[in-house]
Every structure is written in C-alpha cells, then in structure tokens.
C-alpha cells in the first residue's frame with residue numbers, strides 16, 4: 001500500500017504496473033513512507049485516507065482514524081431514522097465528529113437527514129469540511145465548533161457520539177500507533193467517562209420526544225453507562241448493541 005501510495009495509482013493500475021521498473025523518485029518516496037511507518041506512524045496518516053462505511057475519507061493527524069467498530073453506531077442511527085414517522089427533515093447531531101466519519105455516513109445513507117457535526121477542535125472541522133465536499137453532502141452536514149451540545153440550537157431527533165472514553169491513566173499504555181492520534185480524541189478523564197457523563201446530563205433537554213441517543217463505549221463500561229443513561233432518561237428505555245466481534249459497543253437510549 002505504501003508503494004502504491006508513492007506511485008499515486010489505484011489498486012487496478014498498481015497490479016497492471018507490477019512488472020514495470022520503478023523510477024528512482026518513486027523508490028525514494030516509498031522508502032520515505034516505509035521509514036515513517038517503521039517509526040510508528042499509522043498507515044492512514046501516511047496515505048491520508050481511511051475507508052469507513054464504504055466511504056473513502058481523508059484523515060490526518062488532526063483527527064482520530066475512524067474505527068470499524070464505530071460503524072455499529074452508524075447502523076443504529078440509520079435504523080432509528082428509518083423508524084421516524086413523516087417525510088420531513090431528520091435532525092441529527094454528531095458530537096465529537098473528528099473526521100466527520102459518522103456525520104457523513106449518516107448524511108449519505110439517510111437523504112432526509114440534516115446533520116450538525118460538532119467538535120471542540122478547529123482542525124478537525126477543516127477535515128470534516130473536506131470530507132463532506134468529497135462525498136457531496138455539504139448541503140446536509142453543517143459544522144459547529146464548541147463543547148459537546150453547547151453550539152446546538154433547537155431540539156434534535158438523534159444525538160450520536162463516539163466520545164473520548166479511555167481512562168487518563170491508560171493513555172501512556174496505548175500502542176505506539178494510537179499514541180500518535182490526538183489525545184483530545186481519546187482521553188476520557190480519570191474514569192474514562194467524564195465526557196460521556198456530561199453528554200448524558202445535557203442530552204434530555206436537547207432531544208425531541210421519541211428521539212434516540214447512541215453513544216459508543218468500551219465494552220467494560222456497559223453497566224455504568226447504562227446506569228447513567230437510565231438516570232438521565234427515567235421515562236426512556238435503555239438498550240445496547242454489539243459490534244461485529246460480539247462486544248457491547250453502543251448504548252442506545254430511546255427518549256420517552
């Protein structure tokens with residue numbers, strides 16, 4: 001993949017060119033990429049791209065590299081939107097949007113969705129802007145910089161978030177590739193749930209009745225996050241969804 005990246009060709013062109021001689025420039029560029037990889041830089045930052053929910057996204061050091069397990073979160077949102085009555089717009093907010101992976105996948109798959117993509121980081125929102133244009137959904141994804149739900153005006157049908165949820169004490173033990181990603185995208189405070197807790201406290205007044213809230217968690221956080229969600233939404237119902245590996249990955253809250 002690094003050689004192909006250095007050549008600037010797609011998969012098909014690469015295999016057609018497999019027996020061709022490689023120019024000194026390409027050899028030099030491929031070796032430079034290999035050196036970066038050997039030093040622990042994630043492949044996606046070197047190539048500048050990552051596939052998520054079938055979409056080719058631009059990524060760089062300003063954003064978390066979208067993970068496959070986060071696709072479960074998108075499944076939940078798409079299903080919830082499909083069950084909403086009426087033909088009008090569905091308002092969705094993606095809190096801590098990073099590269100915009102969730103916001104853009106939802107906008108592509110749910111044509112009536114109007115997605116507000118929020119992040120505290122200005123650099124991340126520049127990445128979202130590039131990605132929403134690349135996938136032709138700039139009319140369906142608006143950007144807002146701020147703390148959690150603070151920039152939101154008016155109630156929404158869906159709140160979705162993959163917040164930082166790693167305990168601060170575990171940050172130094174992360175694999176070296178992961179340590180290259182923004183700390184603000186990973187560090188969830190002393191117990192890993194500082195951001196989740198704040199989000200759940202503010203969410204009830206932001207959701208329309210019949211709305212849904214979907215939050216990604218680490219599997220071992222299931223019990224605690226379900227309890228927090230139950231406390232925030234005493235009239236609602238709380239469930240969870242497993243990822244492709246069968247691990248609890250999303251806490252789902254259906255507002256009353």
Ligand SMILES: C[S@@+](CC[C@H](N)C(=O)[O-])C[C@H]1O[C@@H](n2cnc3c(N)ncnc32)[C@H](O)[C@@H]1O
Nearest residue numbers: 064066096097098119120121147148162163185
């Ligand atoms: C785990 S990353 C998720 C990125 C993307 N949604 C994904 O799933 O690939 C968390 C994101 O939340 C943002 N973030 C962290 N704290 C925040 C806060 N208080 N308000 C808004 N965004 C925040 C970070 O900048 C980061 O982009």
